[in-house]
Amino acid sequence: xxxxxxxxxxxxxxxxxxxxxxxxxxxxxxxxxxxxxxxxxxxxxxxxxxxxxxxxxxxxxxxxxxxxxxxxxxxxxxxxxxxxxxxxxxxxxxxxxxxxxxxxxxxxxxxxxxxx
Amino acid sequence: xxxxxxxxxxxxxxxxxxxxxxxxxxxxxxxxxxxxxxxxxxxxxxxxxxxxxxxxxxxxxxxxxxxxxxxxxxxxxxxxxxxxxxxxxxxxxxxxxxxxxxxxxxxxxxxxxxxxxxxxxxxxxxxxx
Numbered sequence: 001x002x003x004x005x006x007x008x009x010x011x012x013x014x015x016x017x018x019x020x021x022x023x024x025x026x027x028x029x030x031x032x033x034x035x036x037x038x039x040x041x042x043x044x045x046x047x048x049x050x051x052x053x054x055x056x057x058x059x060x061x062x063x064x065x066x067x068x069x070x071x072x073x074x075x076x077x078x079x080x081x082x083x084x085x086x087x088x089x090x091x092x093x094x095x096x097x098x099x100x101x102x103x104x105x106x107x108x109x110x111x112x113x114x115x116x
Numbered sequence: 117x118x119x120x121x122x123x124x125x126x127x128x129x130x131x132x133x134x135x136x137x138x139x140x141x142x143x144x145x146x147x148x149x150x151x152x153x154x155x156x157x158x159x160x161x162x163x164x165x166x167x168x169x170x171x172x173x174x175x176x177x178x179x180x181x182x183x184x185x186x187x188x189x190x191x192x193x194x195x196x197x198x199x200x201x202x203x204x205x206x207x208x209x210x211x212x213x214x215x216x217x218x219x220x221x222x223x224x225x226x227x228x229x230x231x232x233x234x235x236x237x238x239x240x241x242x243x244x245x
Contacts, residue, residue, distance in 0.1 A: 020209060020212060023205055023209065027206070030202070045175040048168060072151075072155045072158075079148055100158075100159075107166070111166045
């Protein structure tokens with residue numbers, strides 16, 4: 001039943017589930033972030049840099065940001081669909097949002113790769 | 117033959133100043149507003165993260181810049197958007213699995229969300245000030 005809903009016949013269901021799963025993943029990342037900051041309490045540059053440098057933490061941050069990209073893409077799209085009725089205007093706005101999200105993702109990747 | 121009846125005009129009331137939104141609607145619309153706000157603030161968040169990790173000098177510049185009261189207010193605004201989106205989002209997930217879906221329970225969970233957001237924002241403000 002659930003698997004049936006995730007086939008090509010119901011593309012909206014996959015997007016609906018993507019929105020929820022990405023939300024759960026980001027919530028878990030945030031809780032871990034708050035917990036780690038509370039435990040380690042990085043108070044200067046060296047400690048802050050050390051906090052972010054483990055490969056697994058950078059990977060987790062990247063995965064969280066990929067979730068954020070999908071979550072924001074679907075979320076802003078839903079908002080635009082509800083309030084912008086002109087299809088042409090909405091398409092351009094959606095394109096701008098998608099470009100911004102791609103730039104944001106590339107930006108995050110460079111931040112995570114460049115720090116050593 | 118089609119009877120030429122005058123189309124009955126439905127009463128329309130879209131004046132937002134005269135519509136009193138129920139608490140569930142308030143929590144829901146603020147979930148949207150905070151989501152859009154968070155999306156718009158992503159470049160700022162990325163910029164601060166980039167500067168804070170780039171070098172010690174840039175870290176110190178960012179750290180002292182964020183000490184300014186105006187930036188602290190912006191941070192608190194951002195924190196509000198995050199906490200509201202977070203707690204209201206969890207409430208929506210709970211409703212997705214049919215938990216607390218009756219009107220009475222939904223109203224109760226709306227109040228819980230607003231209360232948690234208020235406490236979280238106050239704790240955050242206390243921590244950074």
